[in-house]
Amino acid sequence: MAGSGDGDSDSDRDRDKDRDKDRDKDAVRTGRRPAGSSRDAALPGLLLATGQFLPVTDIHRLAQTSGLTRLVMDADGCVLDAGRTARRATRRQRRAILARYTRCMVDHCPMPAHLCQIDHITNWSDGGATDLDNLGPTCQFHNRDRYRHPERYRLHRIGKDRWGFTYIGTRSKG
Ligand SMILES: [Zn+2]
Secondary structure (H helix, E strand, O other), X not given: OXXXXXXXXXXXXXXXXXXXXXXXXXXXXXXXOOOOOOOHXXXXXXXXXXXXXXXXXXXXXXXXXXXXXXXXEOOOOOEEEOOOOOOOOOHHHHHHHHHHOOEOOEOOOOOEHHHOEEEEOOOHHHXXXXXXXXXXXXXXXXXXXXXHOHHHEEEEEEOOOEEEEEEOOOXXXX
8 A cells, every 4th residue: 555655656566556457357358468467377268169268267167077178388389288188297297397396296205306207186097187287296105105095195285386295194084
């Protein structure tokens, strides 16, 4: 909030924020990426079948509830999200994951990410997609142990684009 007599800097900032919000709304409505916007969450997805731009939340919902395949590409047009079309992470996906993680996703595991396997957060066998947001590095031990004993691990978000697992051990149910 701009206080009275603070000069124009605070109110300028507020005005800039409002302009950014309007720009993001405009991007969703028109499908055009606003210049200077860094908030990808507000960017739309393109429905290739119709050429229609939709809010990215609608694209995610459609991809989950229909036979559509969602493909997310980087600036070079390389696929980063492959949905259910392929189980194994691509080299590009691996590179993007190694840019996000330095170690195994399990808390306190010291295994460097570049020595880890790329693991599905929601297992492929349970319908998990080969999408960046569903992939992360786990060491061979944690990959197998988490697959065999999912009840031993609790998933949590780290920041906006990473996941972590906390080992909670062999607690009895109830
Ligand atoms: Zn590990």
